[in-house]
Amino acid sequence: xxxxxxxxxxxxxxxxxxxxxxxxxxxxxxxxxxxxxxxxxxxxxxxxxxxxxxxxxxxxxxxxxxxxxxxxxxxxxxxxxxxxxxxxxxxxxxxxxxxxxxxxxxxxxxxxxxxxxxxxxxxxxxxxxxxxxxxxxxxxxxxxxxxxxxxxxxxxxxxxxxxxxxxxxxxxxxxxxxxxxxxxxxxxxxxxxxxxxxxxxxxxxxxxxxxxxxxxxxxxxxxxxxxxxxxxxxxxxxxxxxxxxxxxxxxxxxxxxxxxxxxxxxxxxxxxxxxxxxxxxxxxxxxxxxxxxxxxxxxxxxxxxxxxxxxxxxxxxxxxxxxxxxxxxxxxxxxxxxxxxxxxxxxxxxxxxxxxxxxxxxxxxxxxxxxxxxxxxxxxxxxxxxxxxxxxxxxxxxxxxxxxxxxxxxxxxxxxxxxxxxxxxxxxxxxxxxxxxxxxxxxxxxxxxxxxxxxxxxxxxxxxxxxxxxxxxxxxxxxxxxxxxxxxxxxxxxxx
Amino acid sequence: xxxxxxxxxxxxxxxxxxxxxxxxxxxxxxxxxxxxxxxxxxxxxxxxxxxxxxxxxxxxxxxxx
Numbered sequence: 234x235x236x237x238x239x240x241x242x243x244x245x246x247x248x249x250x251x252x253x254x255x256x257x258x259x260x261x262x263x264x265x266x267x268x269x270x271x272x273x274x275x276x277x278x279x280x281x282x283x284x285x286x287x288x289x290x291x292x293x294x295x296x297x298x299x300x301x302x303x304x305x306x307x308x309x310x311x312x313x314x315x316x317x318x319x320x321x322x323x324x325x326x327x328x329x330x331x332x333x334x335x336x337x338x339x340x341x342x343x344x345x346x347x348x349x350x351x352x353x354x355x356x357x358x359x360x361x362x363x364x365x366x367x368x369x370x371x372x373x374x375x376x377x378x379x380x381x382x383x384x385x386x387x388x389x390x391x392x393x394x395x396x397x398x399x400x401x402x403x404x405x406x407x408x409x410x411x412x413x414x415x416x417x418x419x420x421x422x423x424x425x426x427x428x429x430x431x432x433x434x435x436x437x438x439x440x441x442x443x444x445x446x447x448x449x450x451x452x453x454x455x456x457x458x459x460x461x462x463x464x465x466x467x468x469x470x471x472x473x474x475x476x477x478x479x480x481x482x483x484x485x486x487x488x489x490x491x492x493x494x495x496x497x498x499x500x501x502x503x504x505x506x507x508x509x510x511x512x513x514x515x516x517x518x519x520x521x522x523x524x525x526x527x528x529x530x531x532x533x534x535x536x537x538x539x540x541x542x543x544x545x546x547x548x549x550x551x552x553x554x555x556x557x558x559x560x561x562x563x564x565x566x567x568x569x570x571x572x573x574x575x576x577x578x579x580x581x582x583x584x585x586x587x588x589x590x591x592x593x594x595x596x597x598x599x600x601x602x603x604x605x606x607x608x609x610x611x612x613x614x615x616x617x618x619x620x621x622x623x624x625x626x627x628x629x630x631x632x633x634x635x636x637x638x639x640x641x642x643x644x645x646x647x648x649x650x651x652x653x654x655x656x657x658x659x660x661x662x663x664x665x666x667x668x669x670x671x672x673x674x675x676x677x678x679x680x681x682x683x684x685x686x687x688x689x690x691x692x693x694x695x696x697x698x699x700x701x702x703x704x705x706x707x708x709x710x711x712x713x714x715x716x717x718x719x720x721x722x723x724x725x726x727x728x729x
Numbered sequence: 730x731x732x733x734x735x736x737x738x739x740x741x742x743x744x745x746x747x748x749x750x751x752x753x754x755x756x757x758x759x760x761x762x763x764x765x766x767x768x769x770x771x772x773x774x775x776x777x778x779x780x781x782x783x784x785x786x787x788x789x790x791x792x793x794x
Contacts, residue, residue, distance in 0.1 A: 303773030637772045640780055655780045660787060685793045688784055695781040699774070711768045722753065 236439040237566075237592045238528045239319065240515070243292065244508055245285065245333065246449045246548060247534035249278070249559040251505055261463060261506040264513035265532060269563055272530075273609060275575045278562035279619040279645055281582045283536035284548045286335040286630045287623045288581070292535065293342065295585040295600035299622055300698055301707050303636040307340025309706035310713050313597035315585040316345025319441040322594050326440065329428050331447035332418045335630070339717065346443075348431060352419050394484035405474060412470045416454040418447035421511035429518045439527075444515075448507050449538065451547055452477040453500035459507040465499045473500055480546060487541050494540055501538065526567045529591050533581065534560040542670065550623035553643040553652055554671055558621045566591060568610065577614030578647055579605070580621075599703060618646040618690045625656050642694070644687040649680070651687035660688070736761075 249255045252262045254269035255276065281291030282298035286306060290296045293314045301309060308314060320326050327348040334353060336342045343349040376397075383393035413420075428444055448455060453473070460468045480490065480497050512532070519525040539545045539556045548557055562579065568591075583602035590596065590606030608614045621643045629635045639655035650671070653660040661674035662684050677684075743757055754760040788794050 299773075299777075302771060303776065304771070637776070639776060642780075653784070655776075655783060658783055681791055685788065685791055688788050688791070689793075692781065692784040692788065695777060695784060699777050699781060708768050715764065715767055719750070719753070 235437065235527050238324070238440045238442075238524060239588060239592060240442045240444070240519075240528055240530045241315075241588070242512060242530075242532045243289075243443070243445045244449060244505075244532070244534045245331075245445065245447045246451075246501075246536065246538040247505060247508075247561060248537035248556060249534075249561045251449075251502065252561045254563060255561050259463070259502060261502045262509040264509045264516075265563060268516070268530075268565055270572050271569060272563050272565040273569055273573045273575055275562035275564075275579045277576070277578045277647060278533065278560050279558050279578065279580050280534075280536050280560055280621055281580055281619075282622050283553060283557045284550060284623075285333060285535050286340075287550065287627075288535040289336060289342070291580075291582045291602070292533075292584055295582055295597075295602040297582065297601060297620070297622060297694070297698065299624070299640065300601065301702060301710060303624060303638075304633060304714075305707060305710040306630050306636070307335070307710075308342055308344060309703075310341060310344075310709040312341065312344070312706050312709075313599050314345050315589060316441060316443065318345070318589055318594055318597055319439075319592070320345045320347070323439065324441045325435060325438045326442075327428070327431050328443040328445075329424045329431075330443075330445040331421075331424055333445060333447060336445060341713075350427060352424075391484065394482070398478070398482060398484075402475060402478065405478075406471065410470060410474070412454045412457055412460075412473060415452070415470060415474060417452060418450060420456055421446045421448050421508045422456075422514075425511040425515050428515060432518060432522060432524075435522075445535075446508050446511075448504035449501055450504075451538075452481070453497065453504060455500060455503035455507055459503040459510070460499070462510075463499065463503050463506050465503060468496070468499065472496075476500065487544050490546070491541060498540060501540075529588065530565040531563070531584075531588065533562045533584070536560065550625065550627055550641065552654075553621050553623065553641055555650075555665075555669070558643060558645070564588075564591075564609075573612065575609055575612065575614055577608075578616050578619050578645070579609075579614060580619035582619075599706075601697075616647050618644050618687060620644055620690065620694045622694075625654065642691055644690045644694075646687070649683050649687060651684060651691065653688075653691055660684070662687070 251257050253260060253266035254262065254274050280288045282288045287298035290298050290300070290308060293316065294308050294312050316326050326346045328343070328346045328350065330336050330351045332352040337351050337353055338349065380393055383389040424444055424446060428442060432442065454477070460466060476493055476496050479493055516525065516530070519528055536548050537557045537560060538548055539554065542556050543552060543554050545551060560581070580602070583605050586596040586600050586602045586604040587606050587609065590604035596604050605614060623641050624636050624638050625641045627635050627638060641655070642653045644651045648664070648666050650663045650665055651660055662680060663671045664675055664680070746760065747757065750760060754763065785794065
């Protein structure tokens, strides 16, 4: 009998509450909803960090994002991952990733893959929705001066930003660009086409295929066909461009932004729909190749997305609300008959070891997570609290100094969630059963036993980070970064 | 002045490194010093320690320890 193969689909920005099999009422994931009827659905899957650069070390290497220190970004050179473990076990491996720079060979994500295509060389760089104010033309200089002058009072600053936004809209209106031209990342159909071609070239070997899709990522420019399919055929590219530009404004408060939230959500949902439709094609190909029954097929996300629930947009690491850390997780395996809901809490730190467990492959000893495959199959998953972490406000992780800031740490179990913001030395406890939207932290004198219990988990996590650091991997990473910095400097010297 | 230590490296390696990093460092000592400083520096570790202390203090405030 052939060994099981593995397909891991990660969808950037996909929230747990925007897929039908986890309760979303709009029908944007019909294929995955039908697949869920014969799969394990994890009702409470939680990422180990957010956004992408703080989430994937756990997904691929079962390691907390700050486990090698804040200085290390991505996967360390020679760090064992699910891909390297499978490759060593004789699997043929491939990754097709939709142009996310944080998932590139620069950060070690190609390790363990025979074929690695990150689409970063793609010509799909998109079109800026705002003309650059950084130019050096006479107009740009005049504009910068005007901005500085108007910044002296709130009223004139607001007037300037409103006028500038409208000017940009007027400028962009003259360009008649399609949604396909506006998109910044290759759409799911492009990735799935490549993945299917690769699959069709395989012989009899077991394989590991990782696909990372960016369709729900902002700016939200889904294919027109996806919009039509969810009943938004009246949405034009020009309207989508306006909406994305408006949604991106930093000078507008949540009140004005909310006026366009429904339309923005439609664009986002259309991206989710497109992912669903393309995954259906991928599964069809696996059926045609008669490899479906032997394949463990997994769909999850690296983090969710915020739509002003707490005043924020996108997925900046300024907090760790449920909208960011609660993600869908579906595992289809021929061993599962019917839909099985795994109601226990499941951190994605355990995903790689659990999937290796499902395939009968040894788990590398550097993995911080545990193989819970037997417990998942038996429906006896424990409710061990999950930890998620990020560096507070780190929006440019390529800049080391941006990473040397205090953490935000969330400790979550099924009923409660403790969020510690170390920059303010403040912890907030949420009663998720009674306040699932995390609107009001529990007063500090209430539920003390729960707070202490979760604080102890936080303390243990931090202690492990300090004492359990793999110094070999840390030094390898630093040497890689140094090499990269010197290469950049040399390239600059040579080109000048 | 700090105490100094003499290390020995293959001549061929030094020549290659000097050529590769031409103009970036004045000497092999400068290059090695820079590399070692970069590898061992650990600003983030201080934050980890501080954050663990904050959690311990909070547990003390709540009467747990």
